[in-house]
Amino acid sequence: MKLQFKLEETDKKTRARLGTITYQGKTYETPMFMPVGTNATVKTLAPEELKAMHSGIILANTYHLWLRPGEDIVSAAGGLHKFMNYDGPILTDSGGFQVFSLAKPKDITEEGVYFKNHLNGDKLFLTPEKSIAIQNKLDSDIAMSFDECPPATADHAYLKQSIERTIRWAERGKKVHSNPNQMLFGIVQGGPHYDLRKYSALETVKLDFDGYSIGGVANDHESKEDMYKAFAYSTEFLPEDKLRYAMGIGEPIDIIEGVIRGIDLFDCVSPTRLARHGHAHTWHGNINVKNNKYKDMFKPIEEGCNCYACKHYTLAYIRHLIVAKETFGARLLSIHNINFLYRLMAEIRKNIKNNTLLEFRDQFQEDFYGVKNEKN
Amino acid sequence: MKLQFKLEETDKKTRARLGTITYQGKTYETPMFMPVGTNATVKTLAPEELKAMHSGIILANTYHLWLRPGEDIVSAAGGLHKFMNYDGPILTDSGGFQVFSLAKPKDITEEGVYFKNHLNGDKLFLTPEKSIAIQNKLDSDIAMSFDECPPATADHAYLKQSIERTIRWAERGKKVHSNPNQMLFGIVQGGPHYDLRKYSALETVKLDFDGYSIGGVANDHESKEDMYKAFAYSTEFLPEDKLRYAMGIGEPIDIIEGVIRGIDLFDCVSPTRLARHGHAHTWHGNINVKNNKYKDMFKPIEEGCNCYACKHYTLAYIRHLIVAKETFGARLLSIHNINFLYRLMAEIRKNIKNNTLLEFRDQFQEDFYGVKNEKN
Numbered sequence: 001m002k003l004q005f006k007l008e009e010t011d012k013k014t015r016a017r018l019g020t021i022t023y024q025g026k027t028y029e030t031p032m033f034m035p036v037g038t039n040a041t042v043k044t045l046a047p048e049e050l051k052a053m054h055s056g057i058i059l060a061n062t063y064h065l066w067l068r069p070g071e072d073i074v075s076a077a078g079g080l081h082k083f084m085n086y087d088g089p090i091l092t093d094s095g096g097f098q099v100f101s102l103a104k105p106k107d108i109t110e111e112g113v114y115f116k117n118h119l120n121g122d123k124l125f126l127t128p129e130k131s132i133a134i135q136n137k138l139d140s141d142i143a144m145s146f147d148e149c150p151p152a153t154a155d156h157a158y159l160k161q162s163i164e165r166t167i168r169w170a171e172r173g174k175k176v177h178s179n180p181n182q183m184l185f186g187i188v189q190g191g192p193h194y195d196l197r198k199y200s201a202l203e204t205v206k207l208d209f210d211g212y213s214i215g216g217v218a219n220d221h222e223s224k225e226d227m228y229k230a231f232a233y234s235t236e237f238l239p240e241d242k243l244r245y246a247m248g249i250g251e252p253i254d255i256i257e258g259v260i261r262g263i264d265l266f267d268c269v270s271p272t273r274l275a276r277h278g279h280a281h282t283w284h285g286n287i288n289v290k291n292n293k294y295k296d297m298f299k300p301i302e303e304g305c306n307c308y309a310c311k312h313y314t315l316a317y318i319r320h321l322i323v324a325k326e327t328f329g330a331r332l333l334s335i336h337n338i339n340f341l342y343r344l345m346a347e348i349r350k351n352i353k354n355n356t357l358l359e360f361r362d363q364f365q366e367d368f369y370g371v372k373n374e375k376n
Numbered sequence: 377m378k379l380q381f382k383l384e385e386t387d388k389k390t391r392a393r394l395g396t397i398t399y400q401g402k403t404y405e406t407p408m409f410m411p412v413g414t415n416a417t418v419k420t421l422a423p424e425e426l427k428a429m430h431s432g433i434i435l436a437n438t439y440h441l442w443l444r445p446g447e448d449i450v451s452a453a454g455g456l457h458k459f460m461n462y463d464g465p466i467l468t469d470s471g472g473f474q475v476f477s478l479a480k481p482k483d484i485t486e487e488g489v490y491f492k493n494h495l496n497g498d499k500l501f502l503t504p505e506k507s508i509a510i511q512n513k514l515d516s517d518i519a520m521s522f523d524e525c526p527p528a529t530a531d532h533a534y535l536k537q538s539i540e541r542t543i544r545w546a547e548r549g550k551k552v553h554s555n556p557n558q559m560l561f562g563i564v565q566g567g568p569h570y571d572l573r574k575y576s577a578l579e580t581v582k583l584d585f586d587g588y589s590i591g592g593v594a595n596d597h598e599s600k601e602d603m604y605k606a607f608a609y610s611t612e613f614l615p616e617d618k619l620r621y622a623m624g625i626g627e628p629i630d631i632i633e634g635v636i637r638g639i640d641l642f643d644c645v646s647p648t649r650l651a652r653h654g655h656a657h658t659w660h661g662n663i664n665v666k667n668n669k670y671k672d673m674f675k676p677i678e679e680g681c682n683c684y685a686c687k688h689y690t691l692a693y694i695r696h697l698i699v700a701k702e703t704f705g706a707r708l709l710s711i712h713n714i715n716f717l718y719r720l721m722a723e724i725r726k727n728i729k730n731n732t733l734l735e736f737r738d739q740f741q742e743d744f745y746g747v748k749n750e751k752n
Contacts, residue, residue: 039700040693046704069696073672077692085688296449312461316453317416320445324415327703328422 002183003089003141005030005211005243005264009352015235015262016352019243021056023089023141028056030243031259031348033250033341034091034267038064040074040084042338043272044331047086052308053339057089057142059267062134063098063126067119071137079139091267092140094131094173094187097215097247100149108148110165128173136179143177143184144213145170151220152191152230159191163200171207183210185245188234191216192226197233211243214263218248228257235262252281252344252368256361259348271337276330278322281340285368289333294319307339308332378559379465379517381406381587381619381640385728391611391638392728395619397432399465399517404432406619407635407724409626409717410467410643414440416450416460418714419648420707423462428684429715433465433518435643438510439474439502443495447513455515467643468516470507470549470563473591473623476525484524486541504549512555519553519560520589521546527596528567528606535567539576547583559586561621564610567592568602573609587619590639594624604633611638628657628720628744632737635724647717651709654698657716661744665709670695683715684708 009018019030035042035050036059042050050058060080065071077083080090096113099105103115103124112127131146147166150159170186177184186209190196204212214234221227231246238244243265246258250268258266271281278290282302287294289301300310301318309318309332321329351360366372385394395406411418411426412435418426426434436456441447453459456466472489475481479491479500488503507522523542526535546562553560562585566572580588590610597603607622614620619641622634626644634642647657654666658678663670665677676686677694685694685708697705727736742748 039697039702041697041702041704044703044707046707064700068700069671069692073692073696076672077674077690083690083693085693295445296452298453314453314459316445316449317459317461320449321415321417324440324444326415326417327420327706328417330703331420331422 002181002210005241007241010240011352011357012355014260014357015232016259016348016357017240017262017264018349018352019264021089024087026088028089029349030264031255031345032056032265033255033345034059034265035271035338036061036267036269037084037086038269039068040065040080042334043276044327044334045272045338047084049308049335050086050338051088053335053342055088055338055342057091057265058086059091059093060084060138060140061095061098062092062131062138063095063102065138066095066134067117071134075137075139081139089141091142092135092138092144093247094144094146095126095134096131096144096147097149099126110168128169129176132173132177132184136177136182139179139182141182142211143179143182145173145184145186145209147187147189147215149216150189150191152216152226153220153222154191156193156196159189159193159196160199163189163196163203167200167203167207170204170209174207174209185209185211185213185243187213187215187247188238189216190230190233192221192229192233194229194233197230198237201234201237205237205239209242211245212238213245213247215247217246218268224254224257227254228261231258231261231263238262250341252341253361253365255341255344256348256357256364259352260357260361271341272330272334275333275337278329278333280333281337283367285370289315289319289322291319301336305336305339307336309336378557378586381617383617386616387728387733388731390636390733391608392635392724392733393616393638393640394725394728395640397465400463402464404465405725406640407631407721408432408641409631409721410435410641411647411714412437412643412645413460413462414645415444416441416456418710419652420703420710421648423460425684425711426462426714427464429711429718431464431714431718433467433641434462435467435469436460436514436516437471437474438468438507438514438520439471439478441468441514442471442510443493447510451513451515457515465517467518468511468514468520469623470520470522471502471510472507472520472523473525475502486544504545505552508549508553508560512553512558515555515558517558518587519555519558521549521560521562521585523563523565523591525592526565526567528592528602529596529598530567532569532572535565535569535572536575539565539572539579543576543579543583546580546585550583550585561585561587561589561619563589563591563623564614565592566606566609568597568605568609570605570609573606574613577610577613581613581615585618587621588614589621589623591623593622594644600630600633603630604637607634607637607639614638626717628717629737629741631717631720632724632733632740635728636733636737647713648706648710651713652706654705654709656709657713659743661746665691665695665698667695677712681712681715683712685712
């Protein structure tokens with residue numbers, strides 16, 4: 001059965017929403033952060049470690065799994081859940097973002113995109129129909145429409161034309177979507193432009209998807225303001241009763257600003273990528289665990305943190321592991337960073353309930369980034 | 377309090393022994409395999425994963441911890457157990473093996489060894505006293521005397537002179553050993569030569585250590601027979617009531633042959649190193665999980681295996697992780713391989729009890745290596 005979303009409550013002062021996702025008899029709360037398991041594994045972690053942190057949806061990347069091990073193998077394994085031993089909800093992207101970023105597209109046509117396999121240079125061709133067929137086989141719980149991902153800084157005329165194609169691609173994908181247990185989301189594009197976001201949202205909503213993603217927000221923005229505009233200009237035209245997902249957003253302040261503008265779901269590789277580089281989220285900003293000052297710091301990364309890493313290990317030990325390139329170090333920091341974002345989401349939800357989200361945003365900005373937020 | 381060893385039973389047909397180790401109120405059985413946690417972490421694993429497999433002693437490397445993070449930091453953390461969150465017994469080596477293998481010694485003198493730090497090229501000097509002082513601070517439960525590790529193929533005259541120095545070094549180390557909760561082992565050297573092993577064992581035993589290691593067996597042998605001779609020639613002259621430890625031995629048949637010749641403890645990096653290279657132990661030999669034939673093998677590494685990897689994941693998934701260079705793959709194989717050696721030790725102990733160890737050896741040889749054992 002498809003995952004069910006229910007809008008529970010809307011903030012009085014902002015567009016923030018509280019919702020619940022019901023899946024296989026379990027209930028999860030939104031707004032939610034979704035860790036990324038590119039190759040059907042959230043890097044360094046076991047599913048049990050995620051579940052111990054009360055994980056909800058996790059992501060897997062269609063492009064990567066298409067190339068390796070191939071969707072037919074995942075399907076023969078019984079789908080992604082069985083393959084990777086995760087019984088919580090799984091979302092797959094469309095492959096579009098990777099095609100446009102990793103794989104250096106050769107040629108975008110109306111039919112689809114020709115590009116090079118980033119692993120071996122082979123010529124490949126991805127179409128909206130193919131992306132959906134792969135995701136149907138992967139058997140994720142939420143699939144994405146195949147979209148073009150132009151840079152947010154592309155000119156207005158190009159973005160308009162790209163959106164029109166993305167809408168045609170969304171329609172083509174929806175036609176062939178055939179997994180009755182899988183939600184299919186449409187994707188809103190349009191850079192920081194009000195008219196384009198409005199057009200993209202309204203036209204995509206006409207196609208009636210199970211939920212809507214805000215694309216083109218994770219990179220190449222002129223400024224944070226442009227990113228936040230893209231959130232607001234998109235959600236303004238999206239139905240209240242459907243999930244809204246900001247793709248690739250993991251910076252804490254961006255998550256908060258996204259929630260304020262009515263977004264429910266966020267994903268990013270940042271917590272695990274930061275971990276591999278020895279960085280840890282704390283409520284007073286990110287720290288570089290490799291810093292020499294931590295070499296004899298026999299305290300957890302953050303006092304009071306309830307994660308496995310903070311309960312059992314000191315900064316001195318984790319620093320030692322990271323410096324010695326021991327993967328258990330990246331694992332401990334991955335746990336800590338994902339748990340941090342889960343705690344951030346819990347704080348956000350609590351503050352929506354209390355109608356104090358804007359005050360929370362301002363306080364977080366000051367605590368985490370050491371600067372006061374001047375704008376609204 | 378020091379770890380306690382009790383010899384429980386001796387095989388009637390071989391020198392194999394059953395014993396128990398009591399430590400912090402818990403009892404562990406010997407013969408035992410000890411996984412290696414070079415940098416105070418068994419690569420890719422959490423202590424809880426080891427304990428779920430009923431781990432006993434684990435190793436940590438004095439040389440590595442001396443260089444990084446330094447014994448003073450481990451000591452300030454409260455010792456190795458607290459530092460790495462492992463409450464089972466921990467054994468440290470003397471640093472000697474690494475000095476002679478990794479660090480390219482510049483000069484061996486009566487006082488100690490001058491050599492280069494393999495990380496940054498700094499000149500360093502390690503003496504028997506320094507090795508013991510470091511291990512005292514690391515606060516392992518079993519420390520090793522500092523020995524010279526000449527290749528087993530060195531000539532008889534050199535080995536004799538080296539043994540004499542190693543005995544003087546053992547005596548010097550014992551004099552300064554000052555951790556009342558830590559056992560100190562002497563080390564028997566002598567290559568494959570009966571007279572040298574006898575001399576080394578008898579002279580080392582005169583110094584009255586808490587246990588004895590068989591050194592110079594892990595590499596540079598002309599043949600397996602020479603390794604097995606080194607086991608037998610050493611244990612012949614060691615007291616029955618003390619632990620005997622064959623250093624660096626992890627190949628399954630070598631462990632069995634070592635037990636037959638009266639050895640209680642074995643350690644090796646092999647299960648985790650094999651894992652990182654995508655190899656798995658099975659009762660029918662090692663397999664290369666990267667092999668294309670496993671790409672759609674939706675079965676565990678080995679049917680009936682009780683490890684976490686085999687209970688939850690297929691060969692197809694683990695192969696995918698290894699091919700995609702995801703560390704969760706190395707982690708799953710590390711668990712499987714360590715668990716395999718633990719199961720091997722349990723089988724060995726069962727066969728000692730049943731007086732069927734030689735038959736077990738022959739059957740294992742045939743099953744694992746596909747060859748019948750012609751010799752005794």
